[in-house]
């Protein structure tokens with residue numbers, strides 16, 4: 484493969500974030516990475532460092548590597564495989580940012596390095612499929628539905644028997660097959676049966692279902708809409724969020740997708756409606772939408788207005804829910820992309836505490852980590868080890884229900900629990916009671 488010189492130039496804002504917005508302010512990539520004081524307070528919070536305590540596995544090591552590249556003291560050409568491993572291994576969980584006094588956004592630094600070195604995290608076939616989500620949402624929808632139909636008639640099983648899924652490019656099919664529920668209903672027919680319109684006459688909010696809610700967990704979308712019944716939602720099932728392009732693809736595609744969302748939001752009641760999502764990952768990403776547009780001030784203003792309206796579904800839970808009859812412990816698993824704290828997590832905790840009272844077991848940040856979607860496709864062994872740790876935490880707490888804040892975390896957690904601790908089951912927070 485021809486060598487492409489990395490470009491981390493903040494003056495090339497199309498391929499890179501020219502400024503990264505963190506809790507401590509807005510900085511370009513070099514300032515952001517230079518603010519890492521090398522104190523090491525984040526080390527023990529990083530799930531990867533705890534698995535294999537080496538400096539190259541730590542948030543501090545990752546930040547220093549990037550700083551040295553930017554200063555021209557480390558050659559990206561001769562150390563490419565090491566950098567690629569540092570990037571690929573990072574689960575983007577943001578636990579290091581939570582532990583860091585300077586709130587250094589290491590996950591975002593790793594994504595910048597990934598873009599600069601043109602690293603593709605996912606197998607080519609899956610990467611190509613996911614890229615369509617931002618570029619051609621209808622084609623993506625058609626491809627996924629065809630894939631699900633073929634799975635239903637046993638095509639994946641046949642491919643497995645023919646050893647086709649042993650080819651590295653298609654090994655992800657085997658994992659995806661095990662990860663997804665056996666029976667998947669169609670979102671459209673579910674909503675038709677429940678007589679829920681996608682476009683109500685007077686929408687009270689806009690709901691962007693996560694990708695998993697549209698294709699793999701339509702019950703999750705249905706329950707979310709029921710929670711929103713007092714403010715009938717305008718449901719956007721065909722619009723890409725830009726999150727997958729942000730993590731796995733091209734920043735330009737991600738920016739384009741978010742721009743479409745901003746326009747769509749502004750079209751309804753002059754952008755005053757709450758913009759609801761059922762995924763904490765999506766929430767964290769959309770809240771940071773302004774950083775995609777720092778090189779375009781007018782667009783950034785619009786993105787700022789949009790980001791203020793983004794809310795997680797937990798804000799629509801009843802304030803005084805009837806106490807649950809569940810007598811066994813329930814464990815809250817907070818895995819999220821980029822950050823695991825903030826108002827969305829707090830309101831989720833508050834709701835679950837009211838619902839389950841002393842039966843709720845809080846999962847400490849260092850206890851367990853359900854890696855982001857796609858991680859298991861590239862870092863299979865590490866995902867297995869992290870999954871096993873999570874199952875051990877659940878088993879120690881004797882919980883029978885694990886509550887997650889995104890549908891993908893619930894899918895990943897169930898995949899792990901089925902194998903290591905089948906007594907427990909994971910559900911998304913809207914399905915918790």
Ligand code: SF4
Pocket residue numbers: 518519520521522523524525526542543546579582583584585586587589
């Ligand atoms: S990322 Fe933060 S906590 Fe970690 S070494 Fe740097 S300054 Fe310290």
Ligand code: SF4
Pocket residue numbers: 528529530531532541542545572573574575576577578579580589590
């Ligand atoms: S984002 Fe998560 S995996 Fe990556 S360095 Fe930080 S704590 Fe470690």
